[in-house]
Amino acid sequence: MNAQTNSAAIELTSSAALSDRISLKPLLNKLSGALQASAYTLGGFGILLVLWYLLSKLTAGALPGPVATLTVLWEMLKDPFYDYGPNDKGIALQLISSLGKVFIGFALGSVVAIPIGILMGANSFCNKLFYPIVQILKPVSPLAWFPIGLAVFQNAGTATIFIIFITSLWSTLINTAFGVGSIPKDHKNVAKAFGFSTWRYITKILIPYSLPHIITGLRLSISVAWLVIVAGEMLSGGLGIGFFVWDSWNALSLEKVIAAILIIGIVGLLLDRFFAVLEKKFTYAS
Amino acid sequence: MYLEINNLEISFATPKGKFVAVRNVDLQVKKGEIVSIIGHSGCGKSTIMNAVAGMLTPTKGTVTINGVPVKGPGPDRGIVFQNYSLLPWLTVYQNIFQAVDAAVKNKTREEKKEIVEKYIKMVNLSAHREKLPQQISGGMKQRVAIARAFAINPDMLLMDEPFGALDALTKGDMQLELLKLWNLDNRSKTIILVTHDIEEAIFLSDRIVVMTDGPAATIREIEELHLPRPRNKKAIISMPEYKLIRERLLSLLMDKVEVDEADFYKGVPVEA
Numbered sequence: 001m002n003a004q005t006n007s008a009a010i011e012l013t014s015s016a017a018l019s020d021r022i023s024l025k026p027l028l029n030k031l032s033g034a035l036q037a038s039a040y041t042l043g044g045f046g047i048l049l050v051l052w053y054l055l056s057k058l059t060a061g062a063l064p065g066p067v068a069t070l071t072v073l074w075e076m077l078k079d080p081f082y083d084y085g086p087n088d089k090g091i092a093l094q095l096i097s098s099l100g101k102v103f104i105g106f107a108l109g110s111v112v113a114i115p116i117g118i119l120m121g122a123n124s125f126c127n128k129l130f131y132p133i134v135q136i137l138k139p140v141s142p143l144a145w146f147p148i149g150l151a152v153f154q155n156a157g158t159a160t161i162f163i164i165f166i167t168s169l170w171s172t173l174i175n176t177a178f179g180v181g182s183i184p185k186d187h188k189n190v191a192k193a194f195g196f197s198t199w200r201y202i203t204k205i206l207i208p209y210s211l212p213h214i215i216t217g218l219r220l221s222i223s224v225a226w227l228v229i230v231a232g233e234m235l236s237g238g239l240g241i242g243f244f245v246w247d248s249w250n251a252l253s254l255e256k257v258i259a260a261i262l263i264i265g266i267v268g269l270l271l272d273r274f275f276a277v278l279e280k281k282f283t284y285a286s
Numbered sequence: 287m288y289l290e291i292n293n294l295e296i297s298f299a300t301p302k303g304k305f306v307a308v309r310n311v312d313l314q315v316k317k318g319e320i321v322s323i324i325g326h327s328g329c330g331k332s333t334i335m336n337a338v339a340g341m342l343t344p345t346k347g348t349v350t351i352n353g354v355p356v357k358g359p360g361p362d363r364g365i366v367f368q369n370y371s372l373l374p375w376l377t378v379y380q381n382i383f384q385a386v387d388a389a390v391k392n393k394t395r396e397e398k399k400e401i402v403e404k405y406i407k408m409v410n411l412s413a414h415r416e417k418l419p420q421q422i423s424g425g426m427k428q429r430v431a432i433a434r435a436f437a438i439n440p441d442m443l444l445m446d447e448p449f450g451a452l453d454a455l456t457k458g459d460m461q462l463e464l465l466k467l468w469n470l471d472n473r474s475k476t477i478i479l480v481t482h483d484i485e486e487a488i489f490l491s492d493r494i495v496v497m498t499d500g501p502a503a504t505i506r507e508i509e510e511l512h513l514p515r516p517r518n519k520k521a522i523i524s525m526p527e528y529k530l531i532r533e534r535l536l537s538l539l540m541d542k543v544e545v546d547e548a549d550f551y552k553g554v555p556v557e558a
Contacts, residue, residue, distance in 0.1 A: 187371070189359075190367075193341075194389045194438065244547050
């Protein structure tokens with residue numbers, strides 16, 4: 001009796017150990033994969049730092065080196081919220097100002113672009129009507145709209161939001177139209193066969209199906225919006241990361257310019273990652 | 287007559303010109319009848335079914351239900367699509383509920399929920415009700431599709447190879463389940479079933495429509511079955527009528543495949 005329970009216990013522990021090993025393996029694989037990826041990333045940045053260092057040596061300090069730049073960056077990050085009057089504010093305040101303009105312009109653009117995109121995708125008449133307009137306006141640099149924004153709004157800040165609004169339209173519009181236009185016949189047949197109302201069709205088929213496409217559009221739009229805000233603020237002045245870059249150049253502090261470039265890059269990356277995660281979350285295998 | 291198909295022709299415009307899928311199709315179906323359409327791939331079985339469903343418009347001829355021409359799909363006809371056609375972002379429960387909610391009128395939300403529960407139980411998917419289609423097997427997906435079609439309580443069920451993707455055991459269960467549902471409803475639902483499975487057609491049907499090969503397919507022959515109901519698979523297999531019909535269907539569907547018996551043995555080494 002005792003021996004039996006013993007052997008059963010041994011069996012239990014050994015099978016537990018086995019399942020432990022089995023469940024650990026993918027975790028280990030994932031970990032080593034992550035380590036490998038970060039090793040590559042670090043290696044790449046290492047090469048960049050070396051090249052940067054050499055370039056700054058070659059130009060005899062006209063281009064500030066990594067050490068000088070990172071020191072300035074550290075100074076900037078140490079006190080990000082200082083506010084010494086209109087032309088001298090901390091980096092976080094500049095960033096918040098830029099992000100605020102981007103989000104307002106982007107939100108307004110999306111609110112306009114998504115419904116029009118849905119119309120264009122669902123209705124070939126609307127598509128034929130609007131597509132040529134989109135094609136002509138899409139390649140125009142959003143900065144070209146800046147004077148129009150100034151003329152209409154009489155305010156540089158609002159004009160900057162206006163160009164972000166214009167920027168945010170095109171990719172979202174085109175991707176939404178594509179997504180809605182490519183809804184499979186099978187899904188439409190389900191709606192027909194069971195007598196879905198238009199509202200039910202929109203909420204249960206059209207939007208869920210095109211959501212990944214819409215998010216891809218939003219992702220492209222916000223990337224471009226983040227590109228454009230820097231240039232836009234150089235034109236508009238006032239407050240913001242673009243203005244900060246221009247202002248640092250005027251103050252002949254290239255260290256600050258390069259530090260700002262790093263920050264702009266990281267923020268852009270984070271924005272992109274955010275939408276990439278959303279995209280994945282709303283994609284369904286059929 | 288409940289369903290009448292008169293001189294139906296359906297053709298499609300293709301880059302190579304007009305493609306006639308089916309022509310000269312005449313078929314009358316009584317209320318409560320189970321009719322199978324059987325034939326080789328590409329013989330227009332699904333085309334006829336889609337015309338009845340209202341998914342396709344006849345090029346010529348008419349399809350009428352209770353004397354009213356079919357103008358489009360409607361909740362009086364429940365469709366089980368060949369490829370399940372579940373919505374991948376909705377759970378099993380929601381796939382059925384949305385169909386019921388859209389198609390069933392004059393019922394409260396609570397009553398609709400009860401209907402959905404009943405049919406989920408009927409196809410044995412209670413344990414999987416909160417799963418997405420991508421998380422369940424092909425057979426389960428097909429059961430969801432069947433439950434969805436039944437749940438809207440249609441007068442007519444249109445099933446396009448409904449059990450094609452199921453394993454033999456599940457298939458047998460589902461066929462019985464189908465007959466049981468039909469029985470429970472006083473045999474008042476008309477069922478049209480596209481299949482390429484001879485045994486399935488015999489087990490389920492009152493009549494079997496045999497198609498010629500496409501393109502421009504038409505009805506070749508209609509077999510009447512007089513096997514007693516309720517049917518039992520084991521019992522009917524030994525009935526003379528079963529054998530007779532099976533032979534007849536086999537010869538109708540296989541007569542093209544006449545093989546010279548000598549061909550079978552070509553290349554086979556002759557043992558000394």
